[in-house]
Amino acid sequence: MILPPLRYVRPRTLPEATTLLTEIDGSAVLAGGQSMINALKLDLAQPTALVDVHRLDELRGIEVTADGTLVIGAAVTYAKIAASPVVRRLQPSVAEMAEGLVDRQVRNRGTIGGNCCLNDPTNNFPPLLAALGAFFHTASTAGRRSITTDTFFSGSLATSLRLGELLTSVHIRPLEVGTRVAHRHLQLAADSWALARAVVRLDVIDGMVDGARVVLGAVPGSPLRLTAVEDAVTGRQADASLIEPALAAFDGSGVEAVGDAHASAAYRVEMAGVQLRRAIESAVEHDVEQETTRSTAA
Ligand SMILES: Cc1cc2nc3c(=O)[nH]c(=O)nc-3n(C[C@H](O)[C@H](O)[C@H](O)COP(=O)(O)OP(=O)(O)OC[C@H]3O[C@@H](n4cnc5c(N)ncnc54)[C@H](O)[C@@H]3O)c2cc1C
Structure with a gap:
């Protein structure tokens, strides 16, 4: 049209x-x-x-604050994030997510701010940023605000931005030494939307899980923190023994899943459990700080 x-x-x-x-x-x-x-x-x-807002200087930078927080301007493109040595060093999962996003054309134009403000259920960044515990800075004629991901992502294609309010930057605090981040998603083809996505962040101290953020994407309309799973893994040894209690705590019936022409709600919930298991396996099996993988439906 x-x-x-x-x-x-x-x-x-x-x-x-x-x-x-x-x-x-x-x-x-x-x-x-x-x-x-x-x-x-x-x-x-x-x-x-x-x-x-594509060319506003204040929205186009990638910086690091004195406490190591990574600040990415809302109008920074996926291509620029993927190519940034600073992002790659401080938050590799963010660089990898940007690098794997769709195709070169979308990566050259699409922005991290647009990705979060649209909050499409299948968008890559909202669940990852929710698991990383990121926060957002906004500006409007009424002043500036700082908003956590838990508040920012308010529903399918919805955020807590007010009328006339602009997202200016995304802030991601530094990872602790023992933090492991892993994400898995299922998609029908390399350039298609995700059907189910799970992101796991484990803060590990002396081999034990000290804290966790576990988030589902693509299945619910908006990133969903699985707090029961987070509680189930916290305080346990960070090894394969985590998987069973984590999956036992995942209650798929409590997830309001999206069903559409690509996959039914029930299939997405089932696949969410699979991606969750794989993400946890990935986080505990390898003693690496970050890992990303993608699965393709058979
Ligand atoms: C073929 C194709 C496949 C795609 N597949 C995927 C995919 O698999 N995963 C994925 O994550 N994305 C995918 N996308 C979407 C893409 O990532 C978009 O770039 C993203 O959804 C929006 O970012 P944008 O910068 O293009 O924003 P725009 O399209 O310009 O804006 C999107 C929305 O956000 C608002 N907005 C944008 N920036 C701000 C801001 N700073 N403050 C307030 N509001 C703002 C706009 O008003 C609008 O409502 C795909 C796109 C295409 C064309």
């Missing part, structure tokens, strides 16, 4: 952007456009104006 006529503005500064978003009724942010342009073509979104 041909795009409907609409106003396009490209502010030069962050205050200019937030003012435009407040002043223009029905305006929307345009970042990489990899979802927004499709939504316009399919008439799924009808903004009156697009405020292009």
Whole structure:
């Protein structure tokens, strides 16, 4: 479908952007456009104006704060994240996630901010960032806010961003020495959306799990922390003996799963259990800080 006529503005500064978003009724942010342009073509979104934040300096950097927190600007592309030695060193799972995302065209245009703000159930970054315990900085004409992932991702295709509020950066605290992060997902083909995704972060001290964050993606509409699984693995030896209590604590019946043309809700829940087991196996079997793998449906 041909795009409907609409106003396009490209502010030069962050205050200019937030003012435009407040002043223009029905305006929307345009970042990489990899979802927004499709939504316009399919008439799924009808903004009156697009405020292009792609070139705002404040949203384009990758920095490290004095305490080692990695700060990625909301308009940083997947390609730039994947190519960043700093991201690769401090948060390898983030670089690997960006590197494995779809195809070169999407990686060159799509942004980490757009990925999180859309919060499509199948998007790669929301579950990973939820497991890493990341937080988000936002700006609007009303001021700035810092929001945790637990609050930011509020539902399928929904976030806690307010009208006229812009995501400016994603913050990821440094990993502890014993932290292991592993993620697994199931997809029908290399360039298709995930049907089930599990991300596991284990903080290990002296061979014991001191804390955990376990998150499902693609199955529920929004990243879902499995707190019962987190509790079940905490305080235990960080080895294969974790798997049984972790799976026993995973209650698939409590997951409100998405069912669509690609897979039924029941199949996704079943596959979520499989990805969860594989992610935990991966986190405990190898004494490595981070690992990523992908499975392909038979
Ligand atoms: C063929 C294809 C396959 C894809 N497959 C996958 C996949 O497997 N996994 C995956 O994760 N993604 C996938 N994507 C989606 C892609 O990752 C998009 O890039 C992402 O969903 C949106 O990022 P964007 O920068 O393109 O944002 P845009 O499309 O520009 O914006 C998306 C939404 O976020 C809002 N927004 C963007 N930035 C901000 C901000 N800073 N503050 C406030 N609101 C903001 C916009 O208003 C809009 O509502 C695919 C896309 C295509 C075209």
